[in-house]
Amino acid sequence: MDPLPVHDPKLDFLHLVQSLEGEFAGKQALLEVKGGQDRAILVSVTSASRTEAEASMEELTELAYSSGIAVAERIIQRQQKINPKYLLGRGKLSELVLRALQLGVDLLIFDQDLNPSQVRSITDFTELRVIDRTQLILDIFAQRAKSREGKIQVEMAQLKYMLPRLVLKDDALSRLTGGIGGRGPGETKLEINRRRVRDRIARLEKQLQQVRKQRGQRRGLRLRAGLPIISIVGYTNAGKSTLLNTLTHSKEQVEDRLFATLDPASRRLRFPRDQEAIITDTVGFIRDLPSDLKEAFGATLEELRHADLLLHVIDISNPMFEEQMKAVEELLEELDLHLIPMLRIFNKVDLVQDQGYLQNLCKRNGAIGVSALNGDNLTSLVEAMEKRLPMVPTGSRSHPTFH
Ligand SMILES: Nc1nc2c(ncn2[C@@H]2O[C@H](COP(=O)(O)OP(=O)(O)OP(=O)(O)O)[C@@H](O)[C@H]2O)c(=O)[nH]1
Ligand SMILES: [Mg+2]
Structure with a gap:
């Protein structure tokens, strides 16, 4: 528009604004996704082996599902040399854009972490929204x-x-x-x-420091009650909350989703022989935890330092259970928590057919096989826990104030 005299603009502002809004609305409708749910193509570009790439893709799918995203297609591209600008070659990327149009997809999720300029290049090239695994995990945490x-x-x-x-x-x-x-x-x-x-x-x-100070005081009360603390740790979706519920007859939220629990819960647990303990649930672990999150949740995990016993819950029905077990124990070591006595628990034994194989696995890994869901073998777990806890002579402790 040319400049107009201020005192006499001769311009119908209302009309101008309305027509602009009309145009915006028109554009917006084109971008909207049907049903209000995001549809995504998952992309992995890696030099890892096929099995590794597929397992990782499986987990990415679970993450997408947990975040409420519909997965329209999954693409694994294995190559030795990875294009530093787009990850994929330009040709492959053009194909991807076409596929996205066909499938009505407006979101690309990469299994690999993207640096800022890669996000920018891929977004510019494809005109699709582009996020990576870290962002997806952050998104789930934000929702939950x-x-x-x-x-x-x-x-x-x-x-x-x-x-x-x-x-x-x-x-x-x-x-x-x-x-x-x-x-x-x-x-x-x-x-x-x-x-x-x-x-x-x-x-x-x-703010965080303040909240933590308050929580520290709560923990102080608990400690003064003199009860030993048992902490449940393990890979996300292993069945930690289910185990807490079954052991203490409570109703913490349990879901077949990754990161169902973000806010750790504590309960009192009474053993058969008049021994009592505090048992706490924790945030699930995941391999390659984004460092920003590791830092953010470090303090929550920091609480594990006060534990007298760690229960490491492992989902034995997951084909990747060995990798998951390793990822958790490595993180524990990184946090300097590996000196706390730990009990490995192979959970979901109800899903394993071959009993001989199961017993063998338990023996080899020094683990107790249980089903948190239907209570199989929980008695031996409770016995094992009791054995490893420091005994608190009854009468020597004040009345616990924590519930
Ligand atoms: N079949 C079977 N399923 C189980 C068992 N224990 C837990 N589950 C299921 O596994 C899923 C995850 O259980 P949760 O207790 O939410 O797992 P979690 O470790 O707390 O997971 P996050 O809080 O997400 O880290 C749920 O669908 C449970 O019903 C079990 O012993 N057997
Ligand atoms: Mg949980």
């Missing part, structure tokens, strides 16, 4: 966090993930806020955004 602490931790992890990625979103728009009073000296929109994000992270950190 319920406690104040959980929410703060997730938001912090998301902001930290976003921060380096803001750099590249700086375009012509960065100068929009220019002009007197509109900004600090020489500050662009991008810098303002980054500063805001950093400020927000700092504020969240303070």
Whole structure:
């Protein structure tokens, strides 16, 4: 539009605004996905073996499902040399765009972590939304966090993930806020955004410290009650919450989804011989846990430090159980928790047909086979737990205030 005289604009603003909104609405409708659910193509570009790539893809599918995304197609591309810009070759990427159009997909999820410039190149080339495994996990955590602490931790992890990625979103728009009073000296929109994000992270950190102090006090009460603490750890979806429920007759949320539990719960557990303990559920582990999340949830896992016994729950019906077991125990070691006595529990034995094979596995791994769901063999588990706990002579402890 040409410049207009201020005192006599001769312009029907209402009409202008309405027609613009009409145009926006028209564009929007084209982008909307039917049913309101995201549909995605999962992509893995890797030099790993076929079995590894497929197992990883299987887990990515589970993650997508847990986040409420419909998976339209899965593509595994195995290649020795990976294109640094797009991961896939340009030709393959064009095919992918076509496929996305055919399937009505507007989202690509990569199993590999993408750096900011890769996200940008692929988004520009395909005009599809592009996210990676880390973002997907962050998204699930964001959907599921319920406690104040959980929410703060997730938001912090998301902001930290976003921060380096803001750099590249700086375009012509960065100068929009220019002009007197509109900004600090020489500050662009991008810098303002980054500063805001950093400020927000700092504020969240303070809040988090506060929440933790309160929780520390609660834990203090518990410890003063003199009860030993048993912590349930294990890969996500292994059946940790189910075990807690069955052992303590409670009703924690159990779901066939990854990361059903984000907010750890504690319960009292009474042993047959008048021994009592506190038993706590924890956030599930996953292999290659995004580092921002590891940091964010480090403090939650930090609580494990106070445990007298770790129950490591392993889903024996999962074909990848050995890798999962290893991933969990490596993370425990990384957190310096490997010195706490640990009991391996092979859960979901009801799904295993071959009893001989099962017994062999248990023996080889020093594990107890149970079914948290139908209670199989829980008595021997309780006995084993009791044996490994420090005995608290009755009468020497004050009345527990925790419930
Ligand atoms: N068949 C069978 N299924 C089980 C058993 N234990 C748990 N499950 C199922 O496994 C799924 C996951 O159980 P959860 O207790 O939510 O697992 P979790 O380890 O707490 O998982 P997250 O909180 O997501 O990390 C649910 O669908 C349970 O019903 C078992 O012994 N046998
Ligand atoms: Mg759980």
